[in-house]
Amino acid sequence: MSGNFVKFAELGRKIVGVGRNYRDHAAELGSAIPEVPLLFMKPATSYITEGTPIKIPKGCTSLHHEIELGVVIGQKGTDIPEGNAMNHVAGYVLALDMTARDFQNVAKQKGTPWDLAKGFDTGCPVGKFIPKASISDPHNLELWCKVNGALKQKGNTKDMIFKIPYLISYISQYFTLEPYDMILTGTCRCKWVSKGDVIQGGLANLAEIKFKVVGAGGS
Numbered sequence: 471m472s473g474n475f476v477k478f479a480e481l482g483r484k485i486v487g488v489g490r491n492y493r494d495h496a497a498e499l500g501s502a503i504p505e506v507p508l509l510f511m512k513p514a515t516s517y518i519t520e521g522t523p524i525k526i527p528k529g530c531t532s533l534h535h536e537i538e539l540g541v542v543i544g545q546k547g548t549d550i551p552e553g554n555a556m557n558h559v560a561g562y563v564l565a566l567d568m569t570a571r572d573f574q575n576v577a578k579q580k581g582t583p584w585d586l587a588k589g590f591d592t593g594c595p596v597g598k599f600i601p602k603a604s605i606s607d608p609h610n611l612e613l614w615c616k617v618n619g620a621l622k623q624k625g626n627t628k629d630m631i632f633k634i635p636y637l638i639s640y641i642s643q644y645f646t647l648e649p650y651d652m653i654l655t656g657t658c659r660c661k662w663v664s665k666g667d668v669i670q671g672g673l674a675n676l677a678e679i680k681f682k683v684v685g686a687g688g689s
C-alpha cells in the first residue's frame with residue numbers, strides 16, 4: 471500500500487485531530503477527559519514538510535507544539551467496524567499539531583470553533599511516511615520533542631485513552647475516511663515556542679523531524 475503514500479502530505483485530504491487523548495495533556499490544560507473522542511479538523515493547506523518553516527499565525531502570542539503520532543489512511547471507509555479498522559491504515563507519520571493556544575482559549579471561552587487555532591497555514595508539520603509494516607505495535611512508541619535542544623515533551627503512545635482502531639471506527643461514523651486522510655492521535659503534553667526557535671521531534675527509532683519557527687512576516 472505504500473507507493474504514493476510517501477507523498478501523502480502533497481496529496482493530502484482531511485486531517486482529523488483528536489483532542490485530550492492523553493490524561494497528562496488534559497490535566498495540564500485543566501480540561502476534562504472526554505467520554506468520546508474530541509474531534510477537530512485541519513485543512514490540507516496546513517501541511518508542511520522539512521525545509522519549510524512554521525509561521526507563527528498573525529496576532530498569535532502563544533504558539534504551542536504538540537508532538538503526535540499521525541495515522542495515514544489507505545482505504546476508503548464509512549462506519550468501519552473496530553475489528554477491521556487497521557486494514558484501512560496505510561502507515562504512520564511523526565507530526566506536530568501546532569496550536570495557537572491564545573486563539574484556542576478565546577474560542578473555548580466564547581464557545582466558538584477551534585479552526586483558527588488549529589488550521590492555519592504551516593500548522594501541521596510532518597516527517598516522512600512510515601509504512602504500516604514497519605511498526606508492529608503503534609500503541610507502544612516513544613515520542614519526544616525538544617526546543618533549541620532542550621527536552622520539552624516525552625511520552626508514549628501506550629497512554630492514548632482512545633486507541634487507533636476505536637478512533638478510526640468512531641471517526642468514520644461521521645466522516646468518510648479516504649486515502650491520504652490523516653488522523654492526529656493527540657499529544658501527551660505541550661509547551662510554547664517563539665520566533666527563531668528550532669523544534670525537533672522523534673518517534674522511537676523510526677523518525678525524527680526538525681522545523682524552524684519564524685514570525686508572521688516569514689523571518
Ligand SMILES: CC(=O)CC(=O)C(=O)O
Pocket residue numbers: 487488489490491492495499536567569655656657
Ligand atoms: C486542547 C488541544 O489542543 C487538543 C489537542 O490537540 C490534543 O492533542 O490533545
Ligand SMILES: [Mg+2]
Pocket residue numbers: 487488489536538567654656657
Ligand atoms: Mg493535538
